[in-house]
Each structure stands twice: as structure tokens, then as C-alpha cells.
Amino acid sequence: MERKRGTVRDLRRDNRSVLLWSLYFDQPMSRQDLSQATGLSPASVSNVTRELISEGVVVEAGSVDSDGGRPRVLLRMNPDYGYVIGVDVGETRIRVELFDLMMTVRAKADYPLNPHEHGAGKVVDGILAGLAAVLADGAVDSSAVLGVGIGVPGVVEQGSEALVHGQTYDWDAVPLESMLRAGGTELPLYIDNGAKTMGQAELWFGAGRGAQNAVIALIGSGVGASIITNGSTYRGSTSSAGEWGHTTVMVGGRTCRCGSSGCLEAYVGAEAILDRYGSLRGGPPLPGDDQESALAALISAAATSPPAAEVLDGTVRYLGAGIAGLINLFNPERIILGGWAGLLLGERSLPAIREAARQHSLRQPFAETSIELCRLGPDAVALGAATLPVERLLNGAATPAAAGTNRSASLTTG
């Protein structure tokens, strides 16, 4: 998100953007509050506000207070100014959700995916079907949609057309964007890595609110992370930053599915945990075909089963070491542990994880970091993806399309 500078018009756009961000996260606010929060003069707030209201992005929402003076008029975002869609391309299903501007869900659609059949074509079909379904279900015209955010597993190469490199899916440079275009959609698309979109969801609405520097650590079958620096997602030079799972925590250790050895993921990923438990017991895998119930079973077994406890203790230790590395390197205000396996582990062992992290990190940065659990659950990928077009709106993209059937159209100003 570069900020072009130069002309005096860009300045206006910047100020407008600052004001929108402020309002978005602190609704409702009076013009006066906004002036304080943004540092802009009351006069400027008044001007920018008029513009925003006439565009329909912002609406007045009643007045409040008055101990003797003119009451403050409260301002809100207009949730119906436009809609956004979030797509979560998961291992077993595609989920599509329609939100209004304030991220209230308006419609949902799920498309199951055969775990062993991840052809890009299937995924594209699922997404397109989901888009049509939520638009119909929510009774929203596509012209009112600001954009569609899509969270996918794997690295997304942002170019003129986004390319997806999916390790898990065995995708190699899949041109998802142009495939969707070929499928007929004309909605603005924002494609990003699912861990990053989920991180952004936590950053905006979950345990990360207000953080400038944070790492959202995600543990599912595999291990990933979303890195927040200076208040926004860090992507690195080719958008693959945050691949935390393949950090070496044990040189010469267990072989990882990435081909290397000693990776963090080879110890704390759900698959690895179950595998370690299996080889310790020497028996067959735990009950339940899916990892989720198997891991839950392992965790509840730990109370009585020494081998299960041993595996989990080891997991906590490796995880703590991995988190400590993040603390030392990034010096974040917050580490947020998520992903379905991360939540299972965290619910049982957060204090132990904190202690392990303490042991492996430097005193000073550790003392400045809080380690918490995600608040939004594992379904936040779609939510986070849907924030991408909202982010663009807040950053001042020119009114996209005519967006908004629901505007109060009193443009008679002056």
C-alpha cells in the first residue's frame, strides 16, 4: 500500500483516508471527536465529512449529549454503502461469505471439496458458484460489491494477475485471477494467502486490535504465521513472508514434509503431533479419521496417558521455542496463537507455552510481549479476505463503480 505523494490532491486523499480509518474503528464519532483523533482542523473535518456524506460512505446517525450546548452529531460508516465478499479456500471446503461494510454477515455458502482433488478448475467453479449464491441469497446486486477477497493456501505472487503457488494443493503458479475472470466475474478481486487474511481479521476485529507490531501464529495441520509490522501485514519482497513453520528448531531433527528436517512444523503441526504420538505408542493412529477429533482425543487422553502427556509436553516446548524466536526477532507487542490446533493446544496449555517461550527468549522483549489466543476462531479466513476491499476503500480508492443502491441521494450541496 504505497502512498503516492506529490500533488495537493493526494493530500486530500490522505486526510480523507485517515479520517475514514479513524471512524471505521471507532464508530460512532462526532466531527469534533474526529478532529481530535486525526489531528485535522475542525474546518477540514467538516469539509471532508461533507464530501463523504454526499458520497454516501458516511451517514449521520442521530445527535447525542448536550449539557448546555449544541449537541454533537454522530457519524457512522454507512454499512450499506457497498458490500464485500470473503472467500476461504480450505482443505475440505470453499466458504463464501457476503458482508456489509461493517462486516456483518449477509449470506453464506459452502462448497465441499474432495480432500484429494484440489484441481484449480474445481476451486474456480466452487468460488464462482459461491459468489452467485451469496449475491442471490443476500439480494445484492453485483454492482454494489466493492470487491471479493480470496484467502488461499500457499504463496500468492502479486503481479498484474495474481499467481498462486500452493504447496499443499500442488498448485504451481495457478493464474487464479485470470481463471476467475475467464469464468465470467467482473468483480474486483483481491487474492492473498489465507494465513495473512486470517491475521488481518484478528488484527482488525480480534485479539490484535490496535497492535502495531504483532505476529499471528497459526497452527493447523501445518504451521504458518502472519506478521504485522507498523500496523499492517508484512509481505516481504515476493509476498511469501511469514513462513514460520519451516524454521529449524532442531538441526538434524525429524524429517518434514517440506523435505527439510527439524522444522517447527515437524514437531508442532497437528499432523506431526499425531505422528509422534503414533510412533511413541507403536500403535495405529488415534480414533477419528480427521485430525481435529484425533488431536482433541490426544489432548484429553493426556490427563491419564503418560505417552500422550509426553508428546504434548514436547510440543509445548518446541512451540515455546518457536514463539521465542518470533519475540526475539520481531519484538512485537503481541503474539496471537490461532489455527484450530493452536486453539486446542492453547486452551489446554497456554500458561505452559508462555513459560516455554520465556525460557527461550530474551528477558526484555519477552517482558514487552503478551501471548494470547485468537478470538475469532478458525473461520476468520473469509472475514479477513473480505477486509481487503474494505482496506482499499478506507485507503481512499476512488469510489469504485457506482457502489451502493442504498445511498441517500441528496447531492444538492451549495
Add this chain to the structure above:
Amino acid sequence: MERKRGTVRDLRRDNRSVLLWSLYFDQPMSRQDLSQATGLSPASVSNVTRELISEGVVVEAGSVDSDGGRPRVLLRMNPDYGYVIGVDVGETRIRVELFDLMMTVRAKADYPLNPHEHGAGKVVDGILAGLAAVLADGAVDSSAVLGVGIGVPGVVEQGSEALVHGQTYDWDAVPLESMLRAGGTELPLYIDNGAKTMGQAELWFGAGRGAQNAVIALIGSGVGASIITNGSTYRGSTSSAGEWGHTTVMVGGRTCRCGSSGCLEAYVGAEAILDRYGSLRGGPPLPGDDQESALAALISAAATSPPAAEVLDGTVRYLGAGIAGLINLFNPERIILGGWAGLLLGERSLPAIREAARQHSLRQPFAETSIELCRLGPDAVALGAATLPVERLLNGAATPAAAGTNRSASLTTG
């Protein structure tokens, strides 16, 4: 380095800053070149340029070219607009260097430090003496000094007055800034971690030039790093970001001087390498009281001595794993290996280090990353520290003091 926005005057400052950065790193340039490089209109370049010339920051430096048209007038920074001082507080000495704006050395001074006597008082005395010495030696009046950058070991807490937490020195919240003030200096001070200043030196003038995302990995007696994100040094929430040395690469491994175990530093720091070699041989430490010659001796012994070769091979492997972690997490364009021990290792084994890093990192980000050696040598700490006040100047700090005896003072404009 926040960029305050709001008024139209800030816009001017921003444009001025963009122009200065461009000119600083691409001297000399004509106004036309600048217009192209910055995206500003020729008219604006002309205006801003006039201002800069009248202030004395920029000077015209001859014209060039002319295949039929008016020749381009070349512009340069005025190296004598003001001076900056860089201080390197090392383990065995304090080094103070005086530079002009283009970082040409004008004077140097060294103050030896007893390795076992790192009292803050001694250090402050040394710095103050050094400042006086270089100013005298360089025949520069203190009013012409834009600022003093000081690179120290340990974490620097940037508050209203910088506090230094030095692990190595056993410093705990030493108020270095106010101590120097109490010592009588009135020069603007910029205190930062030495690894970060060295990283900035490489970023500006060394192997990091032009990189937007890079990590400068420093190996000396200990191990540190300087992280560059989006073109500038990343500091994290309390400026301790970049503590790479205590990343766990071997859970339950060697005890580290930080108190934890399995830290990268416990394997690839010079002290650790020598220690590992010592315990492998079972004999006394290598010849040479200082680590530097001992490590050099170990490296040259590796050609004939199997134990030495074994230790170094292990070191390469651990180092590669550590670097791989940086590649995965940060997805940088470049990893730059430095520090005196890093250079010794790198000169002998860079290809092996690259290979080890490849084995432990993901294919895609590894392919996008080049791994190189530092170009400026271990003395770049002072140089990098001295860039701090220059950075401030380029970012558009109001002309600090009256800076510059050497200005052409024709301020008669319109």
C-alpha cells in the same frame, strides 16, 4: 520516522525529502533527472531546488551534455553543508569518526577500552574526548555538526532520553544520552544499537544498496542482525527487534550465555565456535589471546585438521539453518553476512553456507534471495551511526541550527 500529514506545508516537506533522497544516492543529477526520478513536475523541482540551493544543502556543479539544446545543470549535495559524527562503542575500543555530508572521513579518534571495565562513565568520557578530538582535528566548529550517531552494543530504548540495556556490558537502563548531556555536549544525539547502525551502513553504501527487504546478519563474538523492511530499519515495538542470535536452532542444545539453550549464538558465535573446538580437542584454547586470531587460526587449520573441519562444518550447517529461517520469515531480496567472524566464515565457506540455507528453506523464497557478504568491513558501525543525523536531514528536519560555515549566503530571493 513518522510522516505527519495534514497541512499543505507538510506536502512541501515530503516532496523536498523525496527529492533529497533521490539526489543523495544518485549524485549528480540535473533538475530534469530529478523530475523523472521523483515524479514531481519540472516546475516543482525547480522551486524546491531553488530553496535547497539557497539553504546551501545543494549546489550546482557544472553543466554537462548538449546535443543541440540547453545543457543540463548538474546538482549535488553540498558535502560541506554540515558534518556528522559517528561513534562505535565496541568491546575493546571506542571509535569516533567525523564525516562530511557525503560520508567522506574528515577525522578519526580511537579510545581503547579495558575489556573488563565497561563502566558507563568510562564510555561517556571516551565519547566526549573523542568528539572534542575529531572536531579539533577536522577543524570543524560544533555549530556545523548536524548530529552525532552512537552505535552501542545492546538494546536501546528510545524514549524522551535514550536508555541503553547492554547484555554484554552488564548495563541496565544506562541513561547514556543524559550522561553525555551532563558531560557538556550540546550536539544532537542519535543513539542506536550497533548492529542496526552497521546494517544501515551496508544498506546505504554496501551490499544492501537499493534493497527494500533485507537482513544483515552479523556474527562476531555473539550473533545479531539488522532487519530492513520496506527500505528502512525495522525496530519493533521497543526497538529490540533483530535479536537473531538467540533463536533456538536445537531444542535442548548447548547452553548459551543468555541462559537459554540451543541458541544459534551457542553454535555459530565466535566464542561458541572456539569453545566447541576446544572441548572437541580436549585441549587448551587456540593460540592468540584474542578470538579474532584464534578463529582465523582455526579456519586455516581446517584444511589439515579433521576436528577443526568438523567444527566448521557444523557451524556452516547451523548458520545455514539460521539463515534459512530468516529467508522463510522475511522473504528478503538479500541476506548479507557480516561481522568479523561472519566475514571469516563467509570468505571460506560462502557456497557451503548457501547450500545449507537452501536445504533448510522453502524453495520459492530461497530462489528469490541472494546471500552475500558485507562490503564495508567491521568498522562500519561508526559510519552507519553517522547516517542517522543525515537521515534526519534528508527526511526534512528543519535546518538544524545554523549548520554550515560554508554556505553561499545569497538569500535574496524575490
Add this chain to the structure above:
DNA sequence: CGCCTTATTTCATGACGTGATTTAACTCAC
């Protein structure tokens, strides 16, 4: 020496943010 070419400056214009000033919208005491 005049014409051509290219770099730089000048000029008029339109936007913008802001402090000061007005106007708007209420409360409250009487």
C-alpha cells in the same frame, strides 16, 4: 547570425487546510 533544440523558470490557476468568525442548536434560569 539566425534557426533549432532542449533545460529551466515564470506565470496564472485551481486545490487545499486553517484560524477566525458566524451560524446553528440546545440548556437553563428566571
Add this chain to the structure above:
DNA sequence: GTGAGTTAAATCACGTCATGAAATAAGGCG
């Protein structure tokens, strides 16, 4: 009720800025 008091918001006049267009400067070339 009604006027004084109080606070929020809008308006105004002003100064600053970047910019495209036009003018000017500075050289080459025939």
C-alpha cells in the same frame, strides 16, 4: 416563554502549494 450562555459545526478570507502552459535561457549547427 424568553433571553443569556454554551458548545458544535459551517463559512470565509487567506496563505501555501503543485502544476500545465508559456516564456525564457543556453547552447549547437548550418
